[in-house]
Amino acid sequence: MQSLNLLICTTCLLLLTFSIHLFFAKKGNRFLNLLLSLVFFARFGQIFTSLLFKAGQPEALAIFHQTFTPFYYAAPACFYLYVTGFLQHRKRLQKIEWLHFIPALLAVIHVIPWHLSVMPDWNLVGTQLAQKGYFFLNVKTGLFPPYFHYIFRPLMVICYLCASWIAVIRLKNKPQQFFDSEGRKWIIFFLRIGTFFQVFGLAPFMLKYLNIPYVNTYFIVLNCLALLLILWYTLHKPYIFYGYLLVAVNWTKKPEAGENSTDDLIVPLKTENLIPSPSKAKKFNLLDEQLADYALAMKEIMEREQLYLLHDFQIMDLAAKLNLPIHHCSFVINKHIGKNFRDWINGYRIDHFLKQYPLKSDKITIEAMASEAGFKSHATFYNAFKKETGLMPTAYFAQEMSY
Incomplete structure (x- = not known):
């Protein structure tokens, strides 16, 4: 049990560290950094709440579950917007793209403790989360009925995941609009990892449909182990770890804003001696x-x-x-x-x-x-x-x- 808690705590700490670092990072694309930060923070929230209900803390579970719920509904949209923003080299949201955050807004409305709403039974919530996982939560935890969790959110996850793959496939068919080799490797890697965790999170649905018994704790452990293995892998791929996760260096060695660059300013071109000695x-x-x-x-x-x-x-x-x-x-x-x-x-x-x-x-x-x-x-x-x-x-x- 102590080893399990240590594994979950370690994973939470790493996800929270990456999330905070990306949120405050000054290098790289600020817009993309924020989107990726929100994706990591939502994943941190899922694992952290699993630690709370394993620890038998219904009061803390009530606070943090409601706090993280809007992030759960924003994460699929952030994932999709990160992929499309990366492909299109964008630095801000278009006005119409703010509509992607309507589910997150509904989630905020859902968790507000309205005066007339019934207080959830957080002991029962913790029990269901521990036994079946988030997608099988059929206890009312806010303004909207339970299917707001176990139907709407899985459907939203699948739709955004498919849309992300479609965006990449379409751009791959237009090579003149594609990006450099390192960027291509990163976005395909990111999309594959995101797909793995999303499908892994939906695995209990398939097991339940096939009447195969399972223990939700095993899924939590495998989730944490997979994250740690991926982190270990990225440590051996500097262009991923430093170029996109830590955003510590400009991997492609492009000039910073403010440096003299012919990509930003029209400047006289001097004739150079290009023939080596x-x-x-x-x-x-x-x-x-x-x-x-x-x-x-x-x-x-x-x-x-x-x-x-x-x-x-x-x-x-x-x-x-x-x-x-x-x-x-x-x-x-x-x-x-x-x-x-x-x-x-x-x-x-x-x-x-x-x-x-x-x-x-x-x-x-x-x-x-x-x-x-x-x-x-x-x-x-x-x-x-x-x-x-x-x-x-x-x-x-x-x-x-x-x-």
């Missing part, structure tokens, strides 16, 4: 034939898969696809192609823009077409266009039409 070529011990083969492989995969259409595609992603060290990729692009990586990939984007914009100019703006071609900001596009063609887009197309 012979001493560097000797350092890597790459033969001319190897340089040519690597350069050809890079061009082929870039053109075949249209990787330049990905907004956040970086040299580390190219190196991963070719199974080459990053410094070799950089050296080959500089030495054999004669450009740095950013100019090289922007050249493909400008070429794509020049081919597609004349065909769509009556339906799309220059900026929208630039985004479709893979540019994240207008400033980067205009700088790259001027560098490739010597003119700004309007002047370039006016000149083309005069011929």
Whole structure:
């Protein structure tokens, strides 16, 4: 029993720590951090209340169960909004998306101790939670009838889970709108873990339907063990643990707001000496034939898969696809192609823009077409266009039409 309580307490502490850290984190996407923080806090509440009813504390259970109930109804919406917000690189809720929190608002109304409402029997509530779990609670705990818990919430969980998977599948079919490789790994990992715990939480339904006896305590223990194993796994995946859970570092090494970046400001581009010296070529011990083969492989995969259409595609992603060290990729692009990586990939984007914009100019703006071609900001596009063609887009197309 002591070991079980220690396991539950450890899991609660970790979930609460991650939740508080994400809530106050200054790095990363503040909007996404808050959504993920609420998801963790709701999971903490579920496990913490299980500890209370195991400890036989009906008074504390009454307080904390009612306190956490609105978070239980907000968590599925937060999970879905986190996934879609991550996919779309959003930093705030759209007005219509506030409607997702109507169930949480109803839960707040439900738990308010209205003067005429009947006081719940918290000893019976604790007994049912201990024996059957939250989804089988058929005691009235507030304003609404019991099916507010055991029908509405499971249905809401399933709907939001399906909607999250649909959002990812739809975006995977549009590679030019997808994200960098680390982001892709994280969101798929997050969605799989979320699916596991949601299905695991609904497992008692299936067991009851199949008339298979079960002990709810075992589900609590397995839930805690699974969380600890996942945490152990993430410790061996730095881009997950530090990049998304702790938000301690900017894993993709993008400039912070306030740093000088051509993705945020239009600045003059200086000509750099992009051809490495012979001493560097000797350092890597790459033969001319190897340089040519690597350069050809890079061009082929870039053109075949249209990787330049990905907004956040970086040299580390190219190196991963070719199974080459990053410094070799950089050296080959500089030495054999004669450009740095950013100019090289922007050249493909400008070429794509020049081919597609004349065909769509009556339906799309220059900026929208630039985004479709893979540019994240207008400033980067205009700088790259001027560098490739010597003119700004309007002047370039006016000149083309005069011929």
